[in-house]
Amino acid sequence: MDDFTRRSRMYLNVIHRTGAAGLGSGLIAVGLGGHLARHGYLWHLDTLGPALSPALSTILLGVGFISASAAVRGGRAASTALVVGGATLLVMGLTAVTMLESAYNPFAFGMTETILSLVAGALQLFVGAYGRFTGRLPADNYYRQQRHRDSGSSSAPAVGLGLADAVAARELAKAERAVAERAASPQQTAAVAALRGVPFDDRVSTWRSATALQV
Numbered sequence: 001m002d003d004f005t006r007r008s009r010m011y012l013n014v015i016h017r018t019g020a021a022g023l024g025s026g027l028i029a030v031g032l033g034g035h036l037a038r039h040g041y042l043w044h045l046d047t048l049g050p051a052l053s054p055a056l057s058t059i060l061l062g063v064g065f066i067s068a069s070a071a072v073r074g075g076r077a078a079s080t081a082l083v084v085g086g087a088t089l090l091v092m093g094l095t096a097v098t099m100l101e102s103a104y105n106p107f108a109f110g111m112t113e114t115i116l117s118l119v120a121g122a123l124q125l126f127v128g129a130y131g132r133f134t135g136r137l138p139a140d141n142y143y144r145q146q147r148h149r150d151s152g153s154s155s156a157p158a159v160g161l162g163l164a165d166a167v168a169a170r171e172l173a174k175a176e177r178a179v180a181e182r183a184a185s186p187q188q189t190a191a192v193a194a195l196r197g198v199p200f201d202d203r204v205s206t207w208r209s210a211t212a213l214q215v
Helices: 003-038 043-048 054-073 075-099 111-129 142-150 163-180 186-193 200-214
Strands: none
Touching: 003 054, 003 075, 003 111, 054 075, 054 111, 075 111, 163 186, 163 200
16 A cells, blocks of 8 residues: 555545544434433423424434444444444435325424434535545545455556556646645645646646656
């Protein structure tokens, strides 16, 4: 694992583990608060609206506990827990929308529960999918390289390319990271900006041709 990939993995680990710990703890607090308010404790929460339904309070506790526990295990586990938990809450929220005006509402979801489920699910899904499932991952992305390795391809940043393209891909990734961190030279900034609009699969060859002309 090269230095770029190692830093990418550490960065995503921090995002996913911190997100899982923070969102998980928040869901546990909301779920526990819903149960306590319904049983007569935390009576002052009534000023914020009706107590949550028992079903949603229990589900939030479960999803929050799983997310917070996954944060202890590692970044991949945290990301997976966030995605699965977020998708579950989103599906529940979307299903609850169809039941608001229906006589069949077994989980007693109201507008408060529906909105909370949708918002919490969207947040979990976004944080969990960040840097892992988005379509245009950089060449040094840890999860992108893992997928190439699992499919039998090389884990090098420029999979299936020649030596010149592999070097160009590494230089491009370095320049893009420098631009993102606002540490790029004027030449790097101009070269990366010139690639806007270039199809993703053609970016390496375009970068190699452009840098070759500058030599």
